[in-house]
Amino acid sequence: MAHAHESNTKRIWIVLAILTVVTTVEVALGIIKPAFLHLHGWGTSWLNWIFIILTIVKAYYIAWAFMHLEGEKKWFRRAIVWTAVFLICYLVTLVLIEGDYLHDTLAPLVKW
Numbered sequence: 001m002a003h004a005h006e007s008n009t010k011r012i013w014i015v016l017a018i019l020t021v022v023t024t025v026e027v028a029l030g031i032i033k034p035a036f037l038h039l040h041g042w043g044t045s046w047l048n049w050i051f052i053i054l055t056i057v058k059a060y061y062i063a064w065a066f067m068h069l070e071g072e073k074k075w076f077r078r079a080i081v082w083t084a085v086f087l088i089c090y091l092v093t094l095v096l097i098e099g100d101y102l103h104d105t106l107a108p109l110v111k112w
Contacts, residue, residue, distance in 0.1 A: 015061070019062070022057060022058050025054065026051060
């Protein structure tokens with residue numbers, strides 16, 4: 001028995017719509033740059049944290065939809081997703097720590 005071919009047109013449009021909404025929010029926040037989001041959070045401004053989180057959400061959803069992770073076994077999905085989440089969080093932490101150090105070190109020498 002052969003499996004019937006299913007059309008994924010609806011699913012592709014849903015993925016496109018979700019990614020478009022997230023990207024539109026990112027672009028709108030980048031253009032508007034609300035003043036209340038420029039307050040410093042942990043290591044950087046809240047606006048930067050929103051960009052970091054939305055970018056991680058988009059990357060996860062792209063992997064979920066286009067790499068077909070939803071059809072894989074539970075532990076395989078977790079191995080891929082949690083490894084990527086850990087590495088991205090580690091990279092963001094290092095960049096924020098080093099950026100803060102450079103800002104503190106070079107602040108007397110450079111006019112920001």
